[in-house]
Every structure is written in structure tokens, then in C-alpha cells.
Amino acid sequence: MSGFLSIRNLTVHLRGGGPILRAVTMDVAPGQVHGLVGESGAGKSMIGKAVLGTLPRALEITGGEIWLDGVDLLALAPAARRKQIGATAALIPQDPLTALNPGKRIGPQITRRLVDILGWRKSDAEARARDLLDEVHIPDPVRVMRSYPHELSGGMRQRILIASAFAAEPRLIIADEPTTALDVTVQKQILRLISDMQTRHGTALLFVTHDLGVVSKVCDTLSVLYAGKVVENARMRRFFMRPIHPYSAALLAATPIYTDPDRGLTPVPQTVIDAVEREVEHHDVRAGA
């Protein structure tokens, strides 16, 4: 396996229904950032959820392998799988408003996993939380740890979730659209912060986003998804210079760029959609055979 996280032919179906992910294959190298891009409904969030074992109950994994740190998660028994995931991976969720429990203070929400699951001493966990809040540039961490979520701004809460994700020094973090709910100016700070933290801690990062601009700022490699199928795996720079798949190129052409106002906005052409739909169909036929 070439990645710290290696996904091989991962297939997910709606229980009693059609496919949601179609033989997804991709690698996330240790300490690297891998972007997952695609339009809504392409299944990009589902890959992260499949890795973390948090797929909605209506979905089931019907095939493939998920290798995390040299272990195939899908070959493990559920309890062992949860343990392996808990020890190696963490999540930065999309919506900072709902990801924190509104009825609990910030401190315990960061330390709970360390104390309850990893068996840290409470005082150690609190010291660790203070250091992390410091690291994500939160002023007066001691006061913030005693605050409730509603007393903090959206950007602050996202910083806390980032600190919380790094708390147990996971070797893989999955970030699911972590800046979609934020203003561009705050988004810039948060993206920088995630990049800095990721570099400093040497964490591998799976970054789910719909924004190609964001990808070009934080990712080393990326996968483009359409209808649950990877249409292109690429290194970031090469992708923006020379996208190989026509759908990737069309996606790029549909993205407005303010520095280039004369460039007409081209919606993804029907011919490209038809072509990629045919690919998906061929895939389904082969998978069915």
C-alpha cells in the first residue's frame, strides 16, 4: 500500500438500493493533504464517513478495502475497528454551530475523549487542551475552556474544533467542508491554521470541499468525484495546469475567477455530462457482471 490511508475499490450501496460510491480508489500519503472534490451528491463526504465508520444507517459498505496505517479496517471486527479508528483518526466537522454540545463547557468537550477513551489523567488532559487552544491562537484559553459554545463566534468555535481534532495526536484527520459556513476572511485564517497545524504535527489530512480555490491552497493531491466514482486522481499542481478528465476541465471552466473577468463562464457542457454518465453506466454494468 502506498498511502497512510489507502482506499481500494470502496463500494457503498443504499440498503436495498443503488450505489452511492462506485469502486473508489485513492491514497493519502503520510503527512500529506488530499482533497476530495465534487458537486453535491457526488459522495465526497461519504468517503470520509466510511473511513470513520459513521455512515448513515441507510448506507452499507458492499465491497473494497480501507487500509489505515497498514490495517484493513473492513477486515476487522466492529469493536477492533472502532479502536483502530479512535487511535489513529479524528474529524474536523463542517458546521461549528452544531458540532459542539450547547449545554456543556468547552473544556470538557475537548478533554473528554482523552480522559474517557485514551485514559489520560484529567489534569494532563486539561494542560494539553490549554496548550492546543494556545496553538490555534485562542486568547485566554483558561477562560475559553470555562465558556459555553454560544458565547463564542463561529470562527472561534471552528478553532476549538480544530484544536480538539489534534488533541490525541491522530495521524489522520478528516476535514469535512470545514470552512463552508465561514466568511472568506475568516476562511483564510482557518485554512492557514489547518495547514500550519497539519505541517507541524505531520498529520495526513483528507480534505472534503466543493471549492477548487480552496483545494489549490491546501492540498498536495486530490480526487475528483462524479456520482460516487473517482474520475481523476491527481497531484495538485498538475491538475490545475492540465486536468486530464474532461469533467475536471469543465468543472474548472465553470468556476468564476475575479482576476479574469473576460473569461466567459462555461457551465459543464451536456456532452461532458453525457460522457461521464456513460462511464458510470459502464462501471455499473461491469460491476453487475
Added chain:
Amino acid sequence: MRDARGDVRRPIGLRLWLSGGWLALLTVAALCAPWLAPKDPLMQDLFLGRMPPFWMEGAEPGYLLGTDSLGRDVLSRILYGARLALIVALVAGTLTCVIGATLGLMAGYYRGWTDRVISRFVDIWMAFPPVLFAILLIAVLGPGLVSIIIAIVIIDWTRFARVIRAEAMSQGAMDYVASAQVAGRTRFGTMLTEILPNVLPTIIALLTLEMGIAVIVEAILSFVNLSISTDSPTWGGMIAEGRTSVHQAWWVLVFPLITLFLTVLSFSQLGEGLKDRFDPVLR
């Protein structure tokens, strides 16, 4: 883009069929009680007291579900009792619904002082203990069908008002309401044509639930002897009588109890089933 999320089919509600079926059966029984009932529900025959149902030893032919301590036929009394139960359910349920939902809709949509007046009124109203309130009311009005219905309406309209107010409020915050205003629709028109259709499924679910509650309240009032005059058969009255002789003749208690239970359950299930079925958003 293809998207398998739309492929899930909702199973057609079995509970809708079961609950609807039971209630239809009950309605037929109530309408046709004089023809269906094997005996006169009021006819006493002290020689035939506490006869067991047909499958037990010592059963009297013609008395399918046995007799009570005065020798009255349990099945016939249940059938006639259904009449009263359904009248109370329909009339009290509908009145409660219309009054409560109207006030709730106005409070939730108009907000401001309309809401303040209605909501304070609801709060004060709900501070009275309901059963005590009902007993007091019937003591003043005197027992009878109309009194029961009035008591139920007076106690329960607040349930509708509160739920519908909250629902109307959340619908009122939706942009389709702002859009109607931009289009120039009047406030009242917006309430009727935009908000009401969206709270209707909730109103229907509450209405059927309320019908079930009305049946229970009527039974409770009969149980404490505050319902219709004691000689007309009611399920609550039968349960009260059956309780005293449960060790000698359990059937007098159990059969009306099962009927009551199934009816109330059917009403609430019918509401949920209808809500799912007729909601284009969920469908």
C-alpha cells in the same frame, strides 16, 4: 447527476390500514347498533347475571361476550357504547381543533400583541388542573352529552393552540412567506393560502389524536359517574362496573377495556399514518 438517494420507496402504511379498518368497523357498529346488537343493551335479567363469554363453560347461547352482574349483554352494550364514544370523538375533537388551531395559527403568524394576548390566555388556562376543572364544570352544567363535549373542548383547546402556534411561527419564518409579501398578498391571505396548507398535516395528526383523547376523557368521566345518565351504556361506565366484580366476572371489565384501547390507539395511529401519506414533502 444520478443520485440514488431518491430511490428509497416508503412502504405503504400498514398501520394506516389497520387503524382505519378498526375505526371503520366501529363506525359501522355504532350506526347499525340497533340491528347488530343481539340483545337490548338495557335489558336486565338477574337470572342470567355474570354469564361467561361463549367459549367458556357455563356460557349462555346468544350472549357472545357474557353478561354483567345485572344480566345485561356485554357485546350489545359495547356496540351501543361505540355510538356515544364516536359522537364525542367527532364533535368534541372537531370543535377543539377548530378553536385551538385558529387561535394558534393567529398567534403564531401575526405575532405581536395578538400573540401576547392569546399566549398569556393559554398560559393562565393551563395552570388549572384539567380533570378537576372538568369535574367542576360538569357539576355546574349537569351531566349529559353536551356537558362532556363542552368540558373536553374547554380543557383541550390549549393543546392545539400551543402546537399550532409553534408550527405557524416556524413556517412564518420561511422565505415563501416573505415571497408572498413581496408579491403583494395580504397578511390574512398569506395565512390562509401559504401557512395553513403547511400546518394542515400537523392539524390532522393532532385532530385524530384529540379524538382518541376525547374517547378517553369521556370514559374517565363515565368511570367517575359524571357522564350520561347511568342507564345508557358507555365504555367508561362498563369499566367502572366491571372493576367491582373483576374477580367473579373479568369479561365485564376486559372487553370494553380492549375496545377502548384499540380505539384510542387507532385514532393516534391514523393521524400519524395520514400525515405521512398526504405530505408531498415526505412522500
Added chain:
Amino acid sequence: MIYELRDLHLSLPDMSRKPLLGAAPRIEILKGVSFDIPKGAVLGIVGGSGSGKSTLGRAMVRLLEPTSGHILFDGTDITHLSEDALRGMRRRFQMIFQDPMSSLNPRRRVGGIIAGPMRLHGMDGLRARVDEALDMVGLPRSFAKRYPHELSGGQRQRIGIARAIALRPDFILADEIVSGLDVSSQAQVLNLLQDLVADLGLTLAFISHDLSVIRRLCDRVLVLHHGQVVEQGPTADLFAAPQAAYTRELLDAIPLPDPDQVWR
């Protein structure tokens, strides 16, 4: 001028800080906003969350009543007009909402949604007009029989556009109408809007947080920050030489799909 705004102030009660007794404290959302929109212009209104851009939009179509200042629509002062007095002229200024899921009544079919406002204003030949509106936004006529939840996000937003243009308004306010869409539907909706503005001679105010989208569509831009206009001017000038510090900050923060952009 189709719109003239002068020193517009608007404050709303802050319910989260309402004391147990007495009135809630008011927070001032718009703090003296002034600008004009000439007939036929496409004005972009940009700002972050909390800048007051949506409040400004809702005040312009009088979903909200300003606290002070003036809004003139085509010469008529509509600042404090009552709902009854406004009703007659509402057909002339329309709005397209951010979230089509919330702005289309889920219990109505598309045909009814588009026809409803026209019926209110006593327009006739509704069937033909609904068909025409669907044609103009590039949707099949058969969509009139569908419910909003049966459509995709981009299609729903086209219904919102169809409802607004069917009334033949002079002015349309578009509030973040592409922010919930994927890039491909976003490009379609933007192109559609551009064509409609040209074909129907519309005046458009386009509220957005996304400067790239505004650059693409608008000929004038207004930057709103904390309820005040920090900068306004022709789009090309503003992007070439932004004057206000906040405008520069906004521009610098946009991640372009370009690995060589200096973004640090």
C-alpha cells in the same frame, strides 16, 4: 434613477438580550446607507456575514421598515408606506431569495407558485404566462405540474427567477441566489440572469459574499461592512484599484483556483 437611498438607518430588537421585563435593546444594522441605482444597472452588493447586506435588501423591497432615512423607488418615497399603500406597486420590485427550498411553498406545484403573484395583480392568460416564464428560464413546461422537492437546487432557483420575472417587474433584488448551488448550476444561473437582464431591460441588485461572482455579473459594486458603505464604484475600477482597506482584505482572502496565487 430607479432607486435612491439616503442616509438609511435600520435597527432591530435583539431578542437574545431581552430583559425579563421591558423592551429588548435594539441593535443598529444599517448605519446611514446612501446610494443610487440607475435604470438598467446591475449593482453588486458585497459584504461578509453581519455586514447588513441582506437587511439592506429586505428594506429595499420593504419586507422591513427602516428606522430613519429615505428609500425612493422611481421617485416615490416608500420608506414608511403601509402594506396597503405598497400593494399596488409591489409588482414593480421583486425579489429572488437565497434558499429556494424555503422560498418555494413545498405544498404547491410549480405552476401555482409562478401563477400566484400574477393572479394577485389581476393579470390574465396565466397558463400561457407560466409557460412563457418557464421557457425564459430554460425549463420544460411540464415542470408546472411538479412540486419543488422534486427538482434539483439549480432548477428550484430557476423557478424563483421565473416567479419574479413573470410579473414583468422593473427591478429585481437577488439575495445570495447562487451561494447554495454547485459551480455548474451556478454558472448556468448566472448566465441566465445576465441574458434576462439584457432581454427584459431589468434593473438588478445582486447581493453576494462572493466577489468572483459579482465581478462576472455586475457593472457597479457596493461594499458593505458593519452596516456602512465602505466603497462603491464601477466594477472594473473597484477590482483594479480597491480604495478601502476592507475591500482589499476581501479580495486578498479569495482562494483562486490557481496554485501560483500569492495568498499568504
